[in-house]
Amino acid sequence: MIGKQNKNANFFDSYVFDNLLPKKHILLDIKKEIDFSFVEEEVRDLYDTKNGRPAYPPEVLFKMLFLEFYYNLSDVEVVRECQVNILYRYFIDLSIDEECTFRYNACRVQKEVRQ
Template sequence: MLYNIIMLPTKNDHQLGMEFVCIEELVPQDHLLRKIDKVIDFEFIRDKVKDLYCADNGRPAVDPVVLFKMLFIGYLFGIRSERQLIREIEVNLAYRWFIGIGLRGKIPDASIYREHDLSGDI
């Protein structure tokens, strides 16, 4: 018995191409996080925690505004696990835009919440 095998072309160029993108353009203007970002200035968080940070010893600190915004995303969108929150931030452009980490930026590890007892129940 003979079988005819039809080879369909595959498209794998998404792994090879390089594109210049602006994350600002990829997040819809009407996204909830854009609306929140317009009305809440999260800079007050730095003032609240500045005495808890030491500039001359230990490893570099993670920006407290980034940490807070990550927890805020978890609360707002019902993401209850720190690990799941990190996974969601890795793939969601609006989340990355909101916390100020671009497409190639490093997202803090989930352990940061346990090390500083920040999570409780997100």
């Protein structure tokens, strides 16, 4: 079952992101120019629609894999960075108060993508 992402930023998220993010950064440009919604369509057939709990949103996992590739990070490092790096949290559409517990899922997705 594909998990859905809550993209409604609350007031606190908006305040933090507006005031703490750099004005110019490559990740901001990528987020603005690329619509990552295609990811869900591409992987829809890999998910069972009737059984299991909702998975983490594929778009978030894809963006984390992008960060791994772009910054040459390991699975553990990208999760750690997404826990503390506000720019990364903004890029992957993770709210300030959400936990980043994607380590296992990121590893599994990488394995499935490689097949």
